[in-house]
Amino acid sequence: MITYRDARTIDGPALSVMARRSFTETFGTLYPPSDLDAFLDEAFGPNGLPSQLSDPDFTIRLALDDDRIIGFVKMGPVTFPGEWRPDAIELYQFYVLAPWQGQGVAQELMAWALEHSRNHGAKEVILSVYVDNHRAHRFYERYGFRDIGRIAFRVGETVDDDNLMRLVL
Template sequence: MNDAARTGCVDYRTPAREEGPALAAMARQCFVETFGHLYDSAELDPFLDQAYGPQGLLAELDDPQTEFRIAHRDEAVVGYAKLSPLCAPAAGAQPGALELRQIYVLAEWQGAGVAPALMEWAVARATARGAPELYLTVFDHNHRAKRFYARYGFSESGRCTFRMGSRVDDDRIWRKPLGA
């Protein structure tokens, strides 16, 4: 799909609970598109089932502390952002800090303005909720994502790990101060 065909055709909203399966399927697809080549399928498949299944993303839709924003075109989910209380092991985090736990955009929609719209929503919602700062974690070798986050005022503030089966990846914790 060319950029002209994508311009102005994406809508954004809070997902309804019944859209959970479509959102979870999109999240799985996006994770595999981005990171699937790094992992053995014997370890990847159980992770995907746990992260995006009934006890993972689908359960988070019912959590009043977690907010979602989806990007959709013709009722197909093409991206989403998930904002929650801080889960990352961020040293020195201020009380009330929030975390942008996921901002996913399908590969064919990257570069079409979906990620900026989702990021702007996340920052606005965190600010509206009175968060003093917003955190996220990012795979250390995901340079495209790190450049994107830096454009929005995030900077590296710590390290953590991401484990899938026997593989342990080095992630970075990034922080953006909010407010005055």
């Protein structure tokens, strides 16, 4: 049975393993191994995602199947370059492992993310998504997100284009 709850500091190691697996499942073939390893260590190593579990600026919601993390969404302050509304919030990461895709996990996590945003006074949600991740684009567009520009996204030494997307709440 799939359950949902806020992440706790103790979830750090398991969340790191799950995030590495999900990113590699989705994007692993796009990058040289050295770039992929560098990104995974920076984003999901001890100084990355696990360290944010104790940071009050971030909230991470987990999807679990028999206490095993199968998905998560991370929300926090907007860090993209540029001028942003003070009542904007960023959707940083949104991952669901492949075996659970298409089973309603992403919809449940998105419902939580939008509710969390509204409850924290946000008037818009900002995110970035890899330009060629068409499945993710379609998912976000179903919720009303619209492209508003491009931003560089670094994976090791590789620099990709991401679309910036915004949802006005």
